[in-house]
Amino acid sequence: TQLLEQSPQFLSIQEGENLTVYCNSSSVFSSLQWYRQEPGEGPVLLVTVVTGGEVKKLKRLTFQFGDARKDSSLHITAAQPGDTGLYLCAGELPNDYKLSFGAGTTVTVRA
Amino acid sequence: DTGVSQDPRHKITKRGQNVTFRCDPISEHNRLYWYRQTLGQGPEFLTYFQNEAQLEKSRLLSDRFSAERPKGSFSTLEIQRTEQGDSAMYLCAGSTGTGANVLTFGAGSRLTVL
Numbered sequence: 001t002q003l004l005e006q007s008p009q010f011l012s013i014q015e016g017e018n019l020t021v022y023c024n025s026s027s028v029f030s031s032l033q034w035y036r037q038e039p040g041e042g043p044v045l046l047v048t049v050v051t052g053g054e055v056k057k058l059k060r061l062t063f064q065f066g067d068a069r070k071d072s073s074l075h076i077t078a079a080q081p082g083d084t085g086l087y088l089c090a091g092e093l094p095n096d097y098k099l100s101f102g103a104g105t106t107v108t109v110r111a
Numbered sequence: 112d113t114g115v116s117q118d119p120r121h122k123i124t125k126r127g128q129n130v131t132f133r134c135d136p137i138s139e140h141n142r143l144y145w146y147r148q149t150l151g152q153g154p155e156f157l158t159y160f161q162n163e164a165q166l167e168k169s170r171l172l173s174d175r176f177s178a179e180r181p182k183g184s185f186s187t188l189e190i191q192r193t194e195q196g197d198s199a200m201y202l203c204a205g206s207t208g209t210g211a212n213v214l215t216f217g218a219g220s221r222l223t224v225l
Contacts, residue, residue, distance in 0.1 A: 006153075031211035042115075042202050042216030043154065050211055088153050092212045098144065098167065099214060101153035 006102035014110050021105045023089035024071045030094045032072045037086040079109045115217035117203050123223045131189045132220040140205025143186050148200045193224045
């Protein structure tokens with residue numbers, strides 16, 4: 001059983017559409033991070049959220065951290081083909097020094 | 112360039128052979144992590160070092176796996192008597208250990224065991 005459940009597993013949309021990826025857990029995290037990974041490469045950090053209820057925006061990407069710090073979402077507005085990739089959420093438990101990753105959401109944006 | 116280098120990028124070996132992967136983090140990375148990732152899955156934690164001390168090992172890390180970080184700088188991950196189930200991407204990541212534990216990953220070493 002994974003600590004973090006991501007949904008959906010796959011998402012294929014047309015350029016210009018919006019999408020949302022969810023990351024849920026029954027555990028409380030001291031921080032939650034989103035990474036994006038392209039084939040054959042390591043994950044690259046997009047954002048870190050640490051405060052319950054926090055919302056961060058990165059151009060067309062909006063990240064939310066749940067009030068109880070157990071869940072998070074990533075919303076992409078007007079998706080572009082360059083947004084294609086594997087999106088991973090990762091949580092840091094209190095007093096733990098490793099990140100636990102979700103299984104990832106594979107996003108494909110068709111031109 | 113992420114600043115974390117891994118070598119080799121790809122390794123094909125026959126079952127039963129030993130393989131070793133190397134990771135060079137940036138100098139500010141007090142913590143160094145090894146993760147394993149299989150196709151369609153997120154990275155799974157294997158082990159991590161605080162400077163040269165190995166502080167935690169996952170139950171995924173069988174006794175065929177050994178990792179070292181001898182001088183608190185580069186690290187090696189050795190797999191002895193490889194099995195087909197060891198085929199995966201082995202990712203190294205570093206962090207400074209301050210604030211939220213943000214990981215900077217290398218590009219990974221892909222292992223294929225025939």
